[in-house]
């Protein structure tokens with residue numbers, strides 16, 4: 228069993244104590260002003276009334292905003308430069324002459340965001356010192372011994388502020404005890420593994436839907452937002468626990484290529500979004516990468532219909548048959564759980580080329596393993612039966 232140590236970056240997310248909110252809110256408005264200035268200036272340079280158009284870089288914007296700190300009470304030149312850098316990156320990424328404005332007031336208000344460089348945030352006894360202001364955070368012990376390069380303060384929809392710090396951490400590469408697993412994504416069970424393990428769709432949103440509606444009827448907007456956040460956190464927690472368990476247990480992880488983006492546009496949208504497939508896939512990808520696992524997206528056509536014992540297409544098919552939970556194969560007489568059977572077929576889908584339409588996630592190619600020989604054995608058994 229070889230084990231190895233690797234460095235990876237994890238983001239610490241610490242809640243800021245309430246006494247700092249007023250200051251952060253005021254600073255966020257100044258950040259919006261810098262962003263909007265950069266947006267206006269670079270748009271004007273890209274589409275001038277006369278002369279050559281120019282595509283301003285972060286360096287050009289830094290020169291244009293030099294000395295602007297005099298106009299601001301809260302943020303310093305480091306933050307202004309970080310805003311410019313972020314603006315230039317996003318503009319290059321989206322290939323647009325003008326990005327959206329950051330709005331400081333009203334119902335379309337942008338969520339607060341204050342980026343900074345490492346030197347700006349310092350430890351100061353029990354508190355942190357940022358741009359001349361002492362801020363305190365919850366779970367301060369997590370910052371012990373942490374080294375950060377940059378980070379930001381970010382606001383969520385409820386209005387709470389969070390300190391986000393990307394911190395380098397050590398992880399141990401290890402070899403998992405079991406070889407391959409296939410995961411079938413579904414609506415009743417969010418996931419079913421080929422070994423029969425299931426994560427029930429928690430209906431995180433539906434269980435408190437009534438409460439949210441009641442809060443909205445009484446015009447308690449803040450309470451409604453709080454409940455939405457609760458649902459999101461419950462879902463995230465369940466998915467994190469499940470993906471951690473899978474990554475610790477299996478070396479090769481295969482997932483069906485269901486496109487949650489496409490299904491979210493149908494009438495099943497609420498269930499699909501509540502199930503959180505996209506989030507689970509992303510978690511398996513990054514946790515798998517950190518632990519040295521192989522995460523594969525495979526074609527999931529016919530995985531529900533195929534019998535995992537005899538490879539005959541005898542399973543339920545079509546929209547009418549979505550209610551079928553267990554079925555008996557008419558060819559070999561084995562009783563199957565619908566989703567576990569699909570998971571088994573995904574596990575043995577080694578020979579099929581990895582699908583390219585699986586939710587825009589990067590592909591990691593698996594080394595050949597036992598799976599291909601399993602598939603061969605399956606098909607020869609099928610030939611013998613025919």
Ligand SMILES: [Zn+2]
Pocket residue numbers: 534535536537538539541556557558559560561
């Ligand atoms: Zn069968």
